[in-house]
Amino acid sequence: MKHGFIGFGNLAKAVYQGLKEEEGMEFAYFARNRKEVDIPFFERIDQLVSFADVIWLVVKPQDLAGILDQLKEKELTGKTIVSPVAGKSIAYMERYLGEEQLIVRIMPNLAMAYRKSVTAFTTNRPGNRQAMQIFDILGKLGKAVELEESGFDLFTSVFGSGPAFILSFIQIFKDKMQEFSLPGPLLDELLLELTQGTTLYFAQNQKDYSIEELIRNITSKGGTTQAGLEYFRTHKIGKHFEGVLDAARKRSEEMSRNGN
Ligand SMILES: NC(=O)c1ccc[n+]([C@@H]2O[C@H](COP(=O)([O-])OP(=O)(O)OC[C@H]3O[C@@H](n4cnc5c(N)ncnc54)[C@H](OP(=O)(O)O)[C@@H]3O)[C@@H](O)[C@H]2O)c1
Structure with a gap:
């Protein structure tokens, strides 16, 4: 199966890293600029389209319309068209490509690189063999x-943006540990052990x-833990943290509304 990436930024690299050892897969990409990667680069989008069985739309939401126009x-x-683009619905893509075009919409996260993403999947052809091949991948x-x-906005806030929120939480621990004047890399190692242990x-x-x-x-x-958890409860930290997820979800909803 030939995978063609339109855009080769953070997410496309993660998909490629996660899949590159798989047998029977070939990869190539088209982007504005050539990258340092050992797969073919096409300078024109039509070359990428001729090459690929599966076309991954891995550009920022604001760049998607320009790509779909081409x-x-x-x-x-x-x-098969596969889109991880936040806030862009299948109906939006069908407006450019037609309802007959097989489209898979996904919401992954960067842990795809380590084969540890949690990824939502939907398609305009439920049960279609090629669509289910993407589900298997x-x-x-x-x-x-x-x-x-309809669940993509909430899913995006929890699983798409989730790694950044969890890391922000870890950053709070790190900031607190500055009292010890330990070198930053050692602190990162200790916090990594804490999170892996947990x-x-x-x-x-x-x-x-x-x-x-x-x-x-x-x-x-x-x-001590009880004292900390008591603070957590009385200051409604959980409720505040929910606000973080709600803000991300709201932004995803807004992006969906702005010409979805
Ligand atoms: N990053 C994540 O964790 C994550 C998670 C879930 C979903 N997503 C979705 O994945 C998509 C990509 O995110 P990303 O983080 O990978 O973005 P990114 O790192 O900014 O990469 C975007 C890529 O798009 C290319 N591009 C932009 N305009 C183009 C054009 N007109 N023609 C060809 N290539 C073009 C850029 O090429 P140049 O580098 O050559 O300019 C770049 O390689 C987004 O829509 C986002 O919503 C990302």
Whole structure:
């Protein structure tokens, strides 16, 4: 299967890194400028279209219309269009490419590079063989879930932007640790161990225990964790954090409304 990327920035690189060891796959890209990567670069979009069975639209939302304008002139029969572009619906893309065109809309995150993305999937041809091949590929790049398109805005805030929010939380721990004057790289290593340890604790126990129970297991009555969690509760930190997710979701909804 030949994968052609239109745009070769952060996300396209993550898809390529996650898939490059797979057998039976070839890759090429078209972008404004050539990148330092060992796959063919096409200077013209029509060369990329002729090459690819699967065309990944990996450009920023504001650049999508320009790309679709160019694609609508091309012969796309039999090809699969895959779009991870935030806030751009299948109906929006069909307006350029026609309803007959097979389109898959996804919402992944950068952990695709390590085959650990959580990726939402929807298509205008449910059950179509080629569409399901993309679903299977997404399964190689982490966990893939079929989702109604109406759920994409919330999914984008939690799983698309989620890594940045979790890292922002870790940054707060790092800022606090500055009191120790440890070198930054060592601090990062310690925080990485903390997050990996926590993830493992969650992973090993999630089948048998709820998250509440896992928190309770590390909270002694009258102890330090309890004091911190009490602050968490009385200051409604959880509610504030929900505000972060709501803001991202609202932005995704706005982007969808602005000419979706
Ligand atoms: N990054 C994420 O974590 C993430 C997660 C989920 C979804 N997404 C979605 O994925 C899409 C891509 O995000 P990204 O982070 O990969 O963006 P990015 O790093 O900015 O990459 C965008 C790419 O688009 C290319 N491009 C722009 N205009 C073009 C044109 N007219 N013709 C050809 N190529 C063009 C750029 O080429 P040049 O470099 O040559 O200028 C660049 O390689 C976005 O729509 C975003 O919503 C991203």
